Amino acid sequence: MHKYPHWPIHVVLSFISALMLIPFVWVLKTSLTGENIFSFPPSILPEDPHLFYYVDVWYTIPFFRYLVNSVVVSAIVVAANIVFNAMAGFALTREFFGKKAIIMLFLSCMMIPFQVTIIPAYLITKQLGLLNSFLGMALPVCSTIVCIFVFKASFDAIPKSLIDAARIDGLPDWKIIFRIMLPLSQSAIATNVILAFIWSWNNFLWPLVIIRDQAMQTLPLGLSRFLTVVEDTTGALYAFCIMVLLPGLIIFLLAQKQFIAGLTKGAAKG
Amino acid sequence: MLRAILLNRYTITFGLIAILAVVWNIYVHFNDDGIITGQVIGPGRRPVPGATVILSEKTLLVSAPRDETRTDAAGRFRFSGHRLFRFYLEASKEGVGRMPPKEFRLYFKGQNLRLDQALQLKEGK
DSSP states (O other): OOOOOSHHHHHHHHHHHHHHHHHHHHHHHHHHHOOOTTOSSOOSSOSSOOSHHHHHHHHHTTHHHHHHHHHHHHHHHHHHHHHHHHHHHHHHHSOOTTHHHHHHHHHHHTTSOGGGGHHHHHHHHHHTTOTTSHHHHHGGGSSOHHHHHHHHHHHHTSOHHHHHHHHHTTOOHHHIIIIIIGGGOHHHHHHHHHHHHHHHHHOOHHHHHHOOOGGGOOHHHHHHHHHHHOSSOHHHHHHHHHHHHHHHHHHHHHHHHHHHHHHHTTTTOO | OHHHHHTSHHHHHHHHHHHHHHHHHHHHHHSOSOOEEEEEEOTTSOBOTTOEEEEEEEOSSOEEEEEEEEOOTTSEEEEOSOOOSEEEEEEEETTTEEEEEEEEEOSSTTOOEEOSSOEEOBOOO
16 A cells, blocks of 8 residues: 655645634734734734733722632533533433434424524523522533543443443442543543533623623623623733633643544444 | 532532632731832932822822822821722922822722832922
8 A cells, every 4th residue: 555655744744723823812912912913014022011910900890709700600510510410321322212313302302493493492490599699500411411422432432241241230220420430431521521611611601691790790790791891901811811711721631532432433333 | 509509600610719718808808908018219219208298099080199108218208097999109309300290090999009119209390
C-alpha cells in the first residue's frame, strides 16, 4: 500500500485550527489591552498587556458570588445527569414492551426547543416551591436525552455476560449500574460531565425566568447585568467573557480524550 | 490507589489552582493596609512641601474625592486605610503649579503602593 506523507495535511489542519482560534485570541487580547476590536490595523500580539480589566470585573459586580452560584448549580446538574442518565441509559439497553416507542419519543422530544416548554417548566417548578433556588435552576437540565443515549451506547458495548454474572451473584439492578456499568463507562461519564457542565454553565434563559434575588444570579445573568451597568468597557467586558469561559475550558481540556471517546463510542458498532 | 488519586491530572490542576488562590490571599493579607506613599516635586524637580494631594476614587462610571493630605518638608505624602483599586491622584500648590488627576490601578482593594515616579507640578492655570 502506498503511503502518503502526513505533513501536508498537518500543515493544512494547523492553519485551519489557527484560523478557528483567532476569535478567542482576539477576545483574550482585548481583555488584556482594552484595545477596540475595530482598531486598524489589527495587531495579533497584545501591546502593553495588563490584568486590570479582570480586577475591574471582580470588584464592579459580585463576581465571586455569581461564580459560587454557577458552580453549585453546575455541580447539581452534573451529579444528577450522571445518576439519572445512567439509570435511563441502562433501562434502554434492556428489552421491554414499548422500548422502540420510548426511544422514538425521546428522539422526537429532542426536536422540541426549551423555549416551547418553558411555561410548563416554570409552573411545575413553582408548584414544587423551587423558584429562586439552586435546585430550581438545575431541575430542567438534570437529565438530558443526548446524554441518555451516550450512556446507552456505552452500556450496549459492555458484554451481556458480565451483567448476567452479576445478576447470578445477586446484585440488584441499581448496583449493577453503579458498580459494574459506570466503572466501565468512563468515557460516557466524561461526556456527560462536560456536556452537562457546559449546558448548565451557559444557561441564561431559565435562570433569568426563575431567579428574582440578585444574590442568586449565575454568571451569564451577571454578564447581562454587567452590560446594563457599564456601557463603554470593551476591556472589562471581554475580561468578564474570559472569566466565564475559563472554567468550562479547563474542564473540557482535562477530559477531552474521554469526551471524544464517549461521543464516538458505539458509532462504529454493528 | 492514593497515588493514582493524587497524581491525577484533575487533582493536580485543581490543586494547583487552590494553592495559587491560597498564596495570592496570603499575599493580599499582608499587603492590603491601603497605604499610598509618594513625593511631589516642582518644576525644577525640587520637593514641594505643603502641596495639597487629593485622592479620588475612580469607578467604571464616576470619580469622587475620598481623601486629602499635605506634603511634608521633604515633599512626601502618605495616605492610609484606603480600600480602593482604581483611583486618581492630583496635586497642587498655590504659586508653584498643579498636576492634573492621574489614574492609578491596583490589583486588589487597599493594595499598598509606593509611587516610583514623583508627582510633578507644572506651572499653569
